[in-house]
Amino acid sequence: MPYIPHTDADRKEMLAAIGVNSIDELFREIPENLRVKPGALNLPPALDEAQLMSHLHEISKKNVDMAHVACFLGAGIYDRYIPATVGAIISRGEFLTAYTPYQPELSQGYLQTIYEFQSMVAELYGMDVANASMYDGSTSMAEAAILSSGIKKREKIFISETVHPSYRQVLETYCWSMSLTVETLPAPGGMTAGYDKVTEDGACVIVQYPNFFGTIEDLGAAREAARKAGALFVVVADPVAMALLKPPGEYDADIVVGEGQPMGVAMGLGGPLVGLFACKQELIRSLPGRIVGRTKDHHGNDGYVMTLRTREQDIRREKATSNICTNEALMALAATVYMEALGKNGMREIATTSVRNTQYAMKQFKLAGGEIKFTGKVFGEFVLRFPGKNATEVQTQLLKEKILAGLPLGPFYKGMDDCMLVAVTEMRTKNQIDHYAACIKNVLAGKEVLA
Amino acid sequence: MPYIPHTDADRKEMLAAIGVNSIDELFREIPENLRVKPGALNLPPALDEAQLMSHLHEISKKNVDMAHVACFLGAGIYDRYIPATVGAIISRGEFLTAYTPYQPELSQGYLQTIYEFQSMVAELYGMDVANASMYDGSTSMAEAAILSSGIKKREKIFISETVHPSYRQVLETYCWSMSLTVETLPAPGGMTAGYDKVTEDGACVIVQYPNFFGTIEDLGAAREAARKAGALFVVVADPVAMALLKPPGEYDADIVVGEGQPMGVAMGLGGPLVGLFACKQELIRSLPGRIVGRTKDHHGNDGYVMTLRTREQDIRREKATSNICTNEALMALAATVYMEALGKNGMREIATTSVRNTQYAMKQFKLAGGEIKFTGKVFGEFVLRFPGKNATEVQTQLLKEKILAGLPLGPFYKGMDDCMLVAVTEMRTKNQIDHYAACIKNVLAGKEVLA
Amino acid sequence: MNNSTKSVPQQKLIFEKSRAGRVGCNLPHADTPEVDLKGCLGELRDELHLPEVSELELLRHYTNLSHVNYGIETGFYPLGSCTMKYNPKINEKTAGLPGFAMLHPMQPLDTIPGALEILVGVQDMLMEITGFDEITLQPLAGAHGEMSCLMLIKAYHESRGEGKQRHTVLVPDSAHGTNPASAARCGYDVRSIPTDDFGNTNLVALKESLDDSVAALMLTNPSTLGLFEPNIEKICKMVHEAGGQVFCDGANMNAMVGTTRPADHGFDCMHLNLHKTFSTPHGGGGPGCGAIGLQKHLEPFMPVPVVRRADGKIGLDYHRPHSIGRVSAFYGQFLMEVRAYTYLRAYGKEKMADISRHAVLNANYVKARLKDVMPAAHDRPCMHECVLTAEKYKKENGVRALDISKRLIDYGFHPPTNYFPLIVHEAFMIEPTETECKETLDAFCDALIAICKEAQDNPDLLHDAPTSQIVGRLDETAAVKNLDVRWRAPQPA
Amino acid sequence: MNNSTKSVPQQKLIFEKSRAGRVGCNLPHADTPEVDLKGCLGELRDELHLPEVSELELLRHYTNLSHVNYGIETGFYPLGSCTMKYNPKINEKTAGLPGFAMLHPMQPLDTIPGALEILVGVQDMLMEITGFDEITLQPLAGAHGEMSCLMLIKAYHESRGEGKQRHTVLVPDSAHGTNPASAARCGYDVRSIPTDDFGNTNLVALKESLDDSVAALMLTNPSTLGLFEPNIEKICKMVHEAGGQVFCDGANMNAMVGTTRPADHGFDCMHLNLHKTFSTPHGGGGPGCGAIGLQKHLEPFMPVPVVRRADGKIGLDYHRPHSIGRVSAFYGQFLMEVRAYTYLRAYGKEKMADISRHAVLNANYVKARLKDVMPAAHDRPCMHECVLTAEKYKKENGVRALDISKRLIDYGFHPPTNYFPLIVHEAFMIEPTETECKETLDAFCDALIAICKEAQDNPDLLHDAPTSQIVGRLDETAAVKNLDVRWRAPQPA
Ligand SMILES: Cc1ncc(COP(=O)(O)O)c(C=O)c1O
């Protein structure tokens, strides 16, 4: 039996010790009519390990993966290099097969890495503290909104139109169920405007940095709007960009959340990811999720434990700061290894490379006939306009040349059918950018993509 | 710098501590004219990790690997299933990056696994003891010949023609350098004959079991020949076949060697492999290579050490039983995990599946017009004859259908241009065998391989 | 307990191993022109206190940290309610295939037919196993699944004009903390339902609570007492008659796989923890993976996108006017679904029921072996876990359940869950799972029996435990008082 | 040494964890018809005593065994002569690609162009780095490379009619044991050459030994004393004039990579240990990987097949009438070559010399830091390793080098090589490699300094060491006396 170690003799001895004659007897409290007849389930046949591997391999090959195309698609999930060390470490059974470190004495390894994770996330965001992870960036943001509402006792969430559309959809769902309302701040030029809309019933103001279009938002303006309304100031920030940009903490953000995927986590069709959550010290007792602290054992040795546990659902039940229990520890570990493998210089280097590649791409794509839709400064992503062309069609064309050109924005923003959101990470090369430029030149000229 | 951790400050401080001004100064004893000028080496440029991965991936894709064809090629290296546990265990850094357990107190983990390895190899072969591994099956066999020569003080090695041709070539090389002579016993019907050729100056008689053609040799006859000549009886045996066959030890073999690759080691174009070496207790002090024994520490705890070290080169120098130092520990570990993962029942099951598949293939291939060249009983491999066809051409044809048909024997044995050595492991399916049969039917009929 | 003792170095924080200027990684370097960063980006940050270590030091750091961390692959991990079963290595290999791991969630649909095949494959198998009409894989963990189910229920009541009126969710006193917390997170008031003396839902109390403010009952079946709710059909009927919905907390599905189907019990919806029942690794606290199942009447409210086979092709349905919307950014925990798919296919039709059958066998065996030292809270056949009480040792010897658990660590075992469910005094919730062999269960029971004797003979052994680990018992109060949750770079003098 | 103490369970032998009938693996099952095994195979075996354990127990067995095994990824491993440098993780990934790992050595040549590209790529880079005209990758480890080189030399002398006459190989007294053993394995008589007071080859003695029976001198450069042989050109000339050949033991190539080329020194051939210099992992004692380099005049004798680029295509040359034949069954340690290739390409033209430069820097730094407690055997700049002598502690305190090394274990370090080279009393051969950072070297030196003080103040601390591991010092004499090298199934009573 795969994975089940019982021999016939085992079963016999165990049933005897229990004092029953069959395993069926153990299920006697389940009403007869609720029991599944043996063999009644309509499931596919069992496969052996070799068959599993080849079956899954066959299925996987039907997908077009990013090892086979040049990926210019970002939109919150980035094709960044994952050092080989990350996989080597997170696959170690002591980490991979542990659970929540409820028993700190035999979980010191993981607890220490979480403490390191919290330290680095807080550092990147320029914040006082960070938690041990949330599900993903979108739910992390929703939690920030709910936290704000709870703290401020207000029921309106202001969010910029330039925040990731899926994140805003998740926020809508969460807010609907909590009877909160969401008001969207417009961003006609690709940067949040209309901060004057923020009213004093606002629990928080949420902006993204750099925003969904890649543009570096004016956090000073956002903060002012929040402060004026007495609302919390919440930023959704790309952690990799933080290697270069002035962090939200330095703009006095109250809460900073984000998606940790770009730091060592496989794209994996968007899951599992890892939500980052950082805040000011004063909010720590309202923080959702787990947090690890350093303490001492009775000999005075340093050690780590989960702390401030009375915020959590297993203790506080309906009064908990959140319902989250299982989080994304393993992906947080991947991000920890990533940040430590790259370190200060490595993080700066790949961020700088992204900027260089992005600037070069913008230049080449303009020369090829594309237009840069917005004027703001960008970090590693920008909106490219194909005058007179539908971006989805352009994407289809470029796929033939093994280029995943970006995200066509038509489905997400009105009037942007000719726009593509293009990300250029450190993984893209000059050759790939030149190839992209050559392709769009042809496409824009109405020619075949292959010149 | 990849992998080199020195900062400029480090270098400066270290040079100061040494008392020199530059690293160059440390090389001052190398005559000036022997030093390489900076940048003078004509090497390709350095690649970063992402480039390395894609560069190597590109190269690897030029090969036709066994995940993409149905492999009926064996000839000593077999496409057997490697359980996922094997890779998970041997990639653990504590094993992967250790070296020879010279310091037993911090190498107990590895030493215990080697003790387990020795136990299971001895068990499979039915022998008293086994060592910790040799380079590969071929060198293991050559060492057995040299051991025999040393023990018997005789200079002639008798070996059957049905031993793997490459093994015999390696033996020739080793023997030439030791001034030993090799005499080959013919095997006209695919089984060793001419044992009467074995003379009393023979140090040993070597046969393979099952032999290169897949046939199960008559070990009783081989033993008799050896005994009569007063020579040692050496068997080269496939460890997987030992799960079913009566082991050489029960035929009173003095030494049994073999290739451990089929037990959990990647084919890897034939390297690294792992040589098995087992013998009777009375020969243990002549055994080449390392051997691990169980002993006690001063508290009486069990522990493991390398033992009988005075046989080895680092102590005995030119009088050592062999020059081997580094062996194939990691591959022996893979084999250990494999034998333990499958266990008694698993080993028997895959061996039985191989027999079933082989019998089925023989039947179907005969129906398709092929001939089974030899009449002896076979385990998992047999010689298939394509009347009137060159086997190499048949191989080329079948590759189009993603079948690696086997080993064309023409280059190895005279008069066998129309013969193919075909292995059918537990990995082959009925469908693949039927497909093979359909293909040869077409080829033998002079049609296109794709009907 | 003839453990030998090895000294394990306590690892400094990585920050303390850092050296300015060191680079640990052979990173992609730019081949595009240099730029003026300030010109491109505007204001730049000054400091960035991230560690600078070599790749080798990094690996050593984690190798040594892993040695002081306990996982299923280290030893027995009978953490009740968590289903710490073996996580097959083959699943890691399939999930690591580039054709799965290297997919972008927003790449065009026609470039991911294989991924959709996995999603629909898991959905189909889970539908068959649970009996529900629909499955969605969007929720990211168990609690997230609970919340999503409550949202479905909320949307359902709203669609019937009862949204405002039905503001109460009933939660048994034995329920996991996420149940009431998820209810609160959906804006519901929580009302507690007591458990009766047999460990079942108190039907009288339930009846009394069933007014027209009730939106739903959240029931865990088998319950957190490890007991199958024999009145389940009746309970569902009662709630339905009162206009409420019944949600099943499916954390305990391991007792039921292939043996009984929750949808047949009368539940309207349920969540599953694929990281428990279907063996995706717990990863030290996550990722979870929280599929939900639902009956047809809740279908209109399913979160978008709905992944569905239609006309032989698999597509995404976004146009769902009644949908609660998105509950997470993309498709759920996709790579975990790949693992779950691999696992499900390993058992298949022939062997699926073996999971629950052996899980239940193991739990009952442990219960039987321990009955003299630690009686079950309820003397009935248990399901996949048994809940025992160590109250006696507290009363008679001043030894708490926690002390016994810490002592188990010294015997080489991960302790079971303690103090949950809250209604059992000094609870020991032991879930062995089906992947443990009898010898391991025996060794564990022997240890617990020996410890119970120690509790009587030498209680301080337990109070002082553990003594076998790199740290002794840690001061959690001090951790809160002297809060230290991050490292900070020393200020330059 | 503020190590905390963790109890680590001693693992039973896997055989003792076995249970009859248990199967640990989800194996391929047959879909072909059943057969009569006895009919097919003839005589079958009766017993087969292999363990029967579950997959989970198997993983636990190895996880726990790994915790009591020390590798480079556990900590500093300055084992002299073994070049225990960091083994990059990326190399494991490239070598694991199915397009490399799943190749059969006898599949048709036109199906492995990529593999041949790797082989030729490694050959080309090694030719450039060593200066030799040819490289072959067939030998399977260092000693195998030595033997192969001596065979080339033997064939060379035979081709000149001097095969019989030249039956002696000269080996310095400082040489590694494999040198004389390999010579013996090629049927040669071995004559020892002394080392002079400076640590160099004694030229007078060499001169005297150079009669016309000499087939070759085997020289290690840098020597096993960690010293570069300054007279190398002269030595080669002397041997050549006497009609002999000079072989270089290249185990110490890490001192020379990118800095100096052995072929330029005058050597006729050499072996390389790719598992040392070029970072393929040592795997607990192997696989090794032993390329050899040679000058043109030895080319006709190269082992078959020779892998070569010709007309832009890579082919195999088997038709070599003067070849010594095969030295191993196939192409050498192919997957190790993939790792070496990856490693070489990571350094490339720009950074190759950094390897030797930092290896030599590190060794000299350790030597400088330890000079007061453990003087170098020879006071000269060392190369990639330094050889120190602890004689003083033996004489003055009754503490042997071994005791000091065992005490180092308690400080958390793998000991250096002891008692080699044989000519240095109480030798400590320390090879830090270039991948260690200064902090690690400092910690190691601090520990050794502290231990040397302990040797004087409290020698029993050292005699009793190690006390930090799962076992104390093991009785090797008893191991030989009560030989127990395998488990045996208990006989049925
Ligand atoms: C009974 C029960 N319900 C719900 C949950 C919550 O699941 P998750 O931790 O995946 O959010 C758990 C697990 O912790 C549980 O044991």
Ligand SMILES: Cc1ncc(COP(=O)(O)O)c(C=O)c1O
């Ligand atoms: C100087 C020297 N020569 C030769 C060898 C033999 O190499 P291998 O162990 O790879 O056979 C070694 C390594 O052990 C060595 O240190």
